[in-house]
Amino acid sequence: MDQRTAEPDRNYSISPVSLYGEFTLTGNPKVRCAVSLTERDLIVQRLTSAPAGRSKVALSLKDCVGCRAYRADDNADPAAYLAVYFYPLTRRWMSPGRSRHRAEHSFRVAALQDPRANLEEAEKWARAVRERAARPQSPRSDGGALSVLSRPSRMMLLVNPQSGKGQALTLYNNHIQPMLNEAGVTHTLVITERQNHARELVKEADMSQWDALVIMSGDGLLFEVINGLLERADWEEAIRTPMGILPGGSGNGLAASVHHYSGLPAPAAATMRGRDQSLHCFLSSRTSRRSLSPPRWLQQAVLQRLWPQCVWYYSRLNVGFARATRIKASLVSTEELLVSCGFLLCQGLVAHMDLVSIHLCSGLRLFSFLSMAWGFVADVDIESEKYRHVGAARFTVGTLVRLASLRVYRGRLAYLPAPEDDHSEVEGSRNDVTLRCNGQASSLDPSRDSPRPKTFHNSCHSNNSCKARGRRESAPCRSASGALAGPPDSLLPPLDQPLPGDWVVVQEEDFVLMLAMYQSHLAEDLLAAPDATPDDGVIHLFYVRAGISRAALLKLFLAMEKGAHVGANCRHMVHAKVRALRLEPLSPKGVITVDGEVVEYGPVQAEVHRGLGRLITG
Numbered sequence: 001m002d003q004r005t006a007e008p009d010r011n012y013s014i015s016p017v018s019l020y021g022e023f024t025l026t027g028n029p030k031v032r033c034a035v036s037l038t039e040r041d042l043i044v045q046r047l048t049s050a051p052a053g054r055s056k057v058a059l060s061l062k063d064c065v066g067c068r069a070y071r072a073d074d075n076a077d078p079a080a081y082l083a084v085y086f087y088p089l090t091r092r093w094m095s096p097g098r099s100r101h102r103a104e105h106s107f108r109v110a111a112l113q114d115p116r117a118n119l120e121e122a123e124k125w126a127r128a129v130r131e132r133a134a135r136p137q138s139p140r141s142d143g144g145a146l147s148v149l150s151r152p153s154r155m156m157l158l159v160n161p162q163s164g165k166g167q168a169l170t171l172y173n174n175h176i177q178p179m180l181n182e183a184g185v186t187h188t189l190v191i192t193e194r195q196n197h198a199r200e201l202v203k204e205a206d207m208s209q210w211d212a213l214v215i216m217s218g219d220g221l222l223f224e225v226i227n228g229l230l231e232r233a234d235w236e237e238a239i240r241t242p243m244g245i246l247p248g249g250s251g252n253g254l255a256a257s258v259h260h261y262s263g264l265p266a267p268a269a270a271t272m273r274g275r276d277q278s279l280h281c282f283l284s285s286r287t288s289r290r291s292l293s294p295p296r297w298l299q300q301a302v303l304q305r306l307w308p309q310c311v312w313y314y315s316r317l318n319v320g321f322a323r324a325t326r327i328k329a330s331l332v333s334t335e336e337l338l339v340s341c342g343f344l345l346c347q348g349l350v351a352h353m354d355l356v357s358i359h360l361c362s363g364l365r366l367f368s369f370l371s372m373a374w375g376f377v378a379d380v381d382i383e384s385e386k387y388r389h390v391g392a393a394r395f396t397v398g399t400l401v402r403l404a405s406l407r408v409y410r411g412r413l414a415y416l417p418a419p420e421d422d423h424s425e426v427e428g429s430r431n432d433v434t435l436r437c438n439g440q441a442s443s444l445d446p447s448r449d450s451p452r453p454k455t456f457h458n459s460c461h462s463n464n465s466c467k468a469r470g471r472r473e474s475a476p477c478r479s480a481s482g483a484l485a486g487p488p489d490s491l492l493p494p495l496d497q498p499l500p501g502d503w504v505v506v507q508e509e510d511f512v513l514m515l516a517m518y519q520s521h522l523a524e525d526l527l528a529a530p531d532a533t534p535d536d537g538v539i540h541l542f543y544v545r546a547g548i549s550r551a552a553l554l555k556l557f558l559a560m561e562k563g564a565h566v567g568a569n570c571r572h573m574v575h576a577k578v579r580a581l582r583l584e585p586l587s588p589k590g591v592i593t594v595d596g597e598v599v600e601y602g603p604v605q606a607e608v609h610r611g612l613g614r615l616i617t618g
């Protein structure tokens with residue numbers, strides 16, 4: 001908890017006290033406290049006896065979402081009440097790491113017999129606390145431009161009740177609604193009824209009515225909203241509407257990225273050590289008893305990724321309280337992520353967000369905010385839909401299944417490298433587009449990797465993926481409304497035209513996967529691009545060549561939980577920072593996903609538009 005005891009501590013005196021009062025605790029009128037408000041803290045000192053060293057705490061206003069002054073229903077009671085709502089980082093119970101938890105501090109203000117005077121005093125405190133808590137406490141560590149959402153803000157909050165395990169609405173009711181009320185953030189709740197509902201809504205909405213659009217779902221609903229905004233005639237203005245994300249799906253890549261950018265530890269990763277030790281004991285006792293000997297890669301996978309589910313089943317067998325509680329520590333991570341994202345939403349800091357324009361072989365153009373995948377990752381994402389009921393672990397199950405029948409995908413890949421020191425401006429900050437022009441062969445040296453002509457055939461294999469894959473399949477088909485508006489792509493020639501000379505053509509044509517990331521997390525526990533920031537203007541391109549062993553591939557995915565795959569020196573994996581890319585699959589069947597949604601299979605190319613969107617982040 002971000003509470004500091006009063007001992008020889010320096011911090012209190014640095015910041016002058018702006019308000020001082022003596023109140024009793026709401027829940028315990030016998031406890032009297034001296035309460036001081038400084039620019040940074042609410043300092044509460046017990047005047048009644050308290051355990052040594054615990055008489056004084058400083059509650060950081062960085063952790064405060066709001067404050068409320070009110071009178072009790074009892075007319076005979078002249079007192080007013082002051083409730084201050086904090087979400088400090090606290091140690092997790094029985095597992096390492098910290099996460100945010102709610103802590104309400106409530107005081108009874110009854111210095112006078114006059115109820116109105118007491119209420120006025122409580123309101124004065126509430127205003128002062130709110131004003132200090134609303135100030136941005138520290139700039140973003142990467143120095144990116146930030147603004148603060150205006151207060152009071154008019155927020156449209158879109159919840160997909162079917163997302164994830166179908167609990168988004170319950171999570172909203174239990175966590176988000178109370179938190180937004182405490183923060184005084186008014187919002188209009190929209191429960192989406194079907195696919196494309198959100199897209200149509202934002203396409204037609206009077207956007208001058210809204211200060212922010214918040215999505216509580218997986219990444220698919222935000223994909224719809226962004227494309228809906230960019231289909232508008234006034235897309236340039238509409239896409240500047242700040243967008244917030246609250247995790248309701250099973251992947252939640254953007255929510256995990258937003259949490260990551262705020263500098264907090266990854267909730268899932270935080271449980272790893274305890275999880276490993278306990279599961280080692282569990283596996284060793286089981287395997288010795290039953291003489292099982294799973295392959296090493298499977299043991300590793302189970303240890304690292306399936307632990308929450310294993311322990312859940314274990315607990316269902318009634319194996320004891322201590323073990324069952326450890327599960328809870330592992331399983332609450334999605335809720336922890338939700339509280340973290342809810343907290344950041346209440347703070348309302350807005351940053352620029354890169355969006356990537358994607359051209360499909362049919363001529364359709366769409367916009368993506370998270371990722372594009374082909375091969376192993378795309379297959380796992382789509383094939384694991386049937387394990388949706390296990391939540392985020394569906395990717396682990398899908399990974400194991402696909403590993404068992406590892407495929408090689410044929411295709412041609414080329415990319416335009418990003419300059420080392422990129423000082424290009426974010427697009428949203430000016431009306432003109434500042435990226436380089438294409439079309440002419442560059443004066444730069446052609447890449448050493450590309451001796452052959454940079455022409456890709458435009459052959460569209462549309463025989464596969466928009467068919468019979470559950471609700472995901474229709475994601476790309478739904479948007480066949482022709483070309484989107486949006487900024488022009490200055491780096492991309494038409495898909496059937498040769499590439500300019502400064503593009504790098506990858507020599508290999510046999511791949512296991514291609515993954516393009518523009519935010520840090522592919523899913524809650526997959527830190528795919530550790531040094532990505534929301535507006536770095538970079539596509540983090542990863543590809544894995546054919547020839548990698550199952551064990552090495554699994555090791556890469558396990559390392560990805562902490563982002564360690566990037567420094568893993570795997571000779572089959574290449575990581576390049578690029579501005580644009582083109583992929584021409586040659587295998588007749590396959591899957592390409594954009595933000596986790598299937599798009600038509602065939603040649604595809606992409607270009608990043610730096611800072612085109614706005615993201616509520618930390």
Ligand SMILES: Nc1ncnc2c1ncn2[C@@H]1O[C@H](COP(=O)(O)OP(=O)(O)OP(=O)(O)O)[C@@H](O)[C@H]1O
Nearest residue numbers: 163164192193194195196217218220221249250251
């Ligand atoms: N009420 C609804 N019923 C069915 N589908 C809906 C509804 N509301 C939205 N959708 C659609 O559900 C699709 C999937 O949503 P989203 O990706 O946000 O959640 P998810 O698939 O559960 O998340 P994840 O991919 O992380 O598991 C979106 O394309 C959206 O159009």
